[in-house]
Each structure stands twice: as C-alpha cells, then as structure tokens.
Amino acid sequence: MRELTAEDTSLLELVDRLLNKGVVLAGEATISVAGVDLIYLGLNVVLAAVETIETSQERRAS
C-alpha cells in the first residue's frame, strides 16, 4: 500500500467533512439520495482525485 500524499490527505479531509460533519437534521437526514451510497461515493471522489494527480505527474514526467 502506498503512503498518503499531501494531495490525497487534503481531499480525504474535505470528503470526511462533507460526509461525516455538518448539521444532521434530526429524523430527516438521509445518507443516500437516489440509492447512491455516499461512503462509496466518498471513496470514488478520493480515487478519482488520486488518478488525476497520477496522470498529471506522468504527463509532467514525459
């Protein structure tokens, strides 16, 4: 497993706040809309960003 970079960390911290912090309105909050699992969504946001970082690094190296 590779270590977290600063970019990964920033995105993880932000996604953690979006999905796990903020006001929860009692009794009305949902953790998904239209059947999307937000934990899965969060992971995908992170993975997508990591892919973007890696692609741009490869582009710079070539």
Next chain:
Amino acid sequence: MTLLAHAIAAAPPASISPEGLRGRPLSWSEAGGLGLWSTDWAPDIKLERPDALAHHRLVERICAAQPCLPVRFGTAFATSDEARASLDKRAAGLRAALTRVAGKSELALTLLWANLGGSAPHPPSMPEVDGPGRRYMEARRAEHAAREARRARSESLVERVVADLAIERQLVWHETCTSEDVAVSLAVLVPTEQALERKSELARIAARFTDVVPVVNGPWPPYTFARVE
C-alpha cells in the same frame, strides 16, 4: 420536488446567485427565524462524484454571503414543508450553533507520520525468545507497545499545537491515529478575517515537528463545528 440541503442561515436570506448544483434553482425554506438553502432536485437524478465538491463550493459561497451552518452532504427533503418542519423542530439549537460559528472559518491540520518504517515511535527492541507461542506473544506485545507509543506521541503533538497556537480548547477538535499514516487530524475554528494569518501560524508550528509531515487546509466553512447540542 426533492430538496438537496446545503446550509442553514438566519433569515432573511442573503442576496446570492440563485444557482444551485448542476445549474438547478437554489431555494430558501424559512421557519423559526432560520432558513435552509437547498437545490431543487429530482428524485430520479443520481448524485455523482462532482456533486460532493460542488456542494462544498456552494456552501463556501453561502458562508461568504452570510453566517451559515453547513448541512451534511446528502441530506434531502421530499418537500419544502418537511424542510421547514425540521428547522422548526431544532430552531433553538440551530440558532445557538449559528451564533457560535458566525464570522468564523475552519482550518484543518493533518499530521502524517514522516516515515512509517522509521520515524514513528517504536517500542524497545524485542529480546530473543524461544518457541513459536512465546514469539507470537512477544510480537503481539511489541505491536501493542508500538500503538501506545504512537498514540502518546500523537496526543503530545496535539498539546503542543494547542499551546503554541494559544487557542481555547473549545475551538479545537481532534482525533489521533485514525489510520496507519495519520498521527493527528485536527480542526480549529478561527475568525474568518484572521484565517490566512492563523493558517500560516499553524503551518509554522507544525513544521517544527520532525517526525511528522504537516498538511494544512482551509479556510473552509465550519463543518466540524456545526454540531447542534
């Protein structure tokens, strides 16, 4: 019409661009002297990855226009009446939280172990032992000691940051050792007009630690401090 919630603010609403996520209308539902900013959504539209970050940018825009409490991403209401009823039910707590974060922003500090194989605190070296059972138990003991050493070091890092930043405890939230890489995840609530100055200060303080790599983020809307008692 579903409402996808973004932020709660005091009435009356600030004048902001009426554009919500994906260019859909941004609406305001008011109750108990408070209002909820949300995007008019349709139940058949699935949220996608960019929507999470678009929600963040929208909350930033709302917080720049008026003090607001970010709502957890993915919170939805079937109707405006449901949204208003939810606000009304918790109006006192929401107003108190709004007062607490008004004019303030969140800074985030993450401390990553500099070298997982090297710099993270390790227990004393393991003595030579005989037999697989004894070796297993000694290995378990060593792992436990390593975890405890990392946790103790992480807590001492938090104490140093809080002391050097000279900030009240109630304006700091933290967790330690949330994963193999992360020693500390910390958030501080600071006056928005001082946020960039405090961010530099936070970076300077964290840069003194030799066993961790600091990552400083923000200023962000006060996500971590938007809890309602």
